[in-house]
Amino acid sequence: LERPEVLPIPSAIIPFNHDEDFVERREIFDRVHQKCARPGSRTALVGLGEVGKSQIAIEHAYQTRMRSPETWVFWVHASNRTRFEQSFRDIANYVKISGRQNPKANTFQLVHDWLRDERKGKWVLILDNLDDTGFLLESASPDRETDGLDSGNSKLLVSYLPQCPNGSILITTRDKNAALQLVEQSSIITVEPMDSAHALALVQKKLDTQENNDELSEFATSLEFMPLAIVQATAYISRRSPRCSVRQYLEEFRKSDRKKTSLLNYEGGELRRDREAKNYIIITWQLSFDHIRRIKPSAADLLSLMSFFDRQGIPEALLRNYSGPGNNQQHQNESDDDSDGVGKIVYYTVICKSGDYEDSVSKDPRYIGLVLWQLYHADSPITSLDMLIMLIPALVAMLLLFCHRVQRDSHVHRTCSHPFR
Numbered sequence: 306l307e308r309p310e311v312l313p314i315p316s317a318i319i320p321f322n323h324d325e326d327f328v329e330r331r332e333i334f335d336r337v338h339q340k341c342a343r344p345g346s347r348t349a350l351v352g353l354g355e356v357g358k359s360q361i362a363i364e365h366a367y368q369t370r371m372r373s374p375e376t377w378v379f380w381v382h383a384s385n386r387t388r389f390e391q392s393f394r395d396i397a398n399y400v401k402i403s404g405r406q407n408p409k410a411n412t413f414q415l416v417h418d419w420l421r422d423e424r425k426g427k428w429v430l431i432l433d434n435l436d437d438t439g440f441l442l443e444s445a446s447p448d449r450e451t452d453g454l455d456s457g458n459s460k461l462l463v464s465y466l467p468q469c470p471n472g473s474i475l476i477t478t479r480d481k482n483a484a485l486q487l488v489e490q491s492s493i494i495t496v497e498p499m500d501s502a503h504a505l506a507l508v509q510k511k512l513d514t515q516e517n518n519d520e521l522s523e524f525a526t527s528l529e530f531m532p533l534a535i536v537q538a539t540a541y542i543s544r545r546s547p548r549c550s551v552r553q554y555l556e557e558f559r560k561s562d563r564k565k566t567s568l569l570n571y572e573g574g575e576l577r578r579d580r581e582a583k584n585y586i587i588i589t590w591q592l593s594f595d596h597i598r599r600i601k602p603s604a605a606d607l608l609s610l611m612s613f614f615d616r617q618g619i620p621e622a623l624l625r626n627y628s629g630p631g632n633n634q635q636h637q638n639e640s641d642d643d644s645d646g647v648g649k650i651v652y653y654t655v656i657c658k659s660g661d662y663e664d665s666v667s668k669d670p671r672y673i674g675l676v677l678w679q680l681y682h683a684d685s686p687i688t689s690l691d692m693l694i695m696l697i698p699a700l701v702a703m704l705l706l707f708c709h710r711v712q713r714d715s716h717v718h719r720t721c722s723h724p725f726r
Contacts, residue, residue: 310401315426316370317378318399323367326510327360328503336494337365337475341429344470349484350477352496355533358477361496362431365475369429377428383476384433386440389462400425413445413465420467428472435478438463438486463487504530511539512551524551527558534569541568 340348350358366378379396382388393416397405402415419425441463466474466487478484484493499507504525509515528534542549557564598604 312401313399315375315377317366318396319363319366319378319380321363324360324363326507327364328499328507328510329364330361330499330503333361333494333496334365334368337361338368340492340494341365341369341473341475343473345468346473346492347468347488348473348475348492348494349488350475350494350496351481351484352479353498353531354479355531356496356498357532358496359433360532362433362475362477366429366431373427375426377426379428379430381430381432383435385437386443386462389440393465411445413460413462417465417467420472421469423469423471426471430466430472430474432466432474432476435476435483435487436480438483441466441486498530499532499535501525501530504528504532504535507532507535508539511536512543520551520555524555527555538568 337348337350340346350361352358366380369376369378377400379392381392381396383392390412393412394405396416397412397419400419402419404410405412405415420428420430442461444459445462445465446459463486468474474487476484476487481493498504501522505517505522508521508525509517512521514521524538525535528538538554542551542554554568558568559565
């Protein structure tokens with residue numbers, strides 16, 4: 306007879322060490338803790354690639370364990386179906402669920418039932434990098450062979466994410482639409498780039514300095530307060546010190562777009578990232594852009610158009626009247642109810658409504674224009690004449706918008722000058 310397995314005590318299955326240099330953004334953490342503390346809650350961290358969503362989730366996991374040692378914490382790689390399945394198998398093996406070794410066992414069902422059992426205690430399930438929920442809407446047992454699943458099972462994968470009073474789920478994603486497949490609008494927490502104070506604190510920690518001078522602030526500002534960019538840049542400086550300083554990095558960064566791209570392509574310094582994820586920000590943006598281009602080609606064309614403009618105050622009417630190449634069969638295949646490319650890239654948090662100008666948007670961060678130009682035009686080379694022809698409808702719309710504003714402002718001026726007319 307086989308000896309019974311010794312069941313583990315509650316612990317954390319987190320594939321990353323605790324980050325001693327982590328800079329806590331108190332407002333976000335308070336919201337995460339408040340929402341995740343509700344029984345059966347589902348919460349999503351939504352934001353641009355590399356604003357620190359996964360790092361916030363990692364910190365939340367460790368803080369949960371410190372506050373409540375009796376709470377289980379499970380980490381699920383949710384970037385695709387294969388990794389999602391493997392994460393569930395890892396959970397089943399770690400907590401030693403009975404029956405998991407049966408070749409015909411449905412691992413998803415076993416984990417689901419274990420999590421729903423209140424006798425197992427409280428738990429937190431973190432779904433990291435869930436940018437595409439398509440695979441969750443597939444059957445747990447597709448026609449292809451899948452180890453550890455009962456071929457007779459036809460439930461959707463999403464149904465194996467339990468919603469019960471003894472557990473909570475935290476999701477990280479770049480796509481707000483993906484988040485809304487699993488959580489309520491009120492349960493979405495938008496993660497923005499750091500503010501200047503937090504960014505400066507991160508620079509100081511990574512460079513092991515307490516100096517607070519204009520040079521460090523300028524360094525953080527140049528990197529748009531993006532955590533990954535700051536971590537990469539400080540690692541670049543540290544590994545080349547004393548031959549490289551913050552001032553020298555800034556000088557190189559500003560020399561040319563080519564040099565800026567080279568520095569942004571530096572990989573290093575970030576140990577708390579998925580091993581399959583690229584650690585340099587240019588490639589990270591490319592993955593975001595490729596995802597948008599795959600699910601919404603017209604939105605990708607809008608982003609390529611935006612790469613020609615300054616980041617602030619791009620007239621929304623210009624984008625909404627832009628028709629793109631026009632002969633792209635992919636555009637024709639897009640559904641009518643998803644025809645708003647502007648809305649799609651707003652939901653993907655690549656652009657946002659601008660507070661500086663009426664009816665305008667901004668692309669964020671500032672160097673996204675450089676990234677988009679390289680990503681789009683590298684494999685879709687176009688001439689200046691081609692672009693001029695493509696821009697004509699948008700330019701006409703912008704001219705009409707300008708004329709409308711002039712007429713409106715002129716009317717307001719006449720009314721104010723002659724209030725009794």
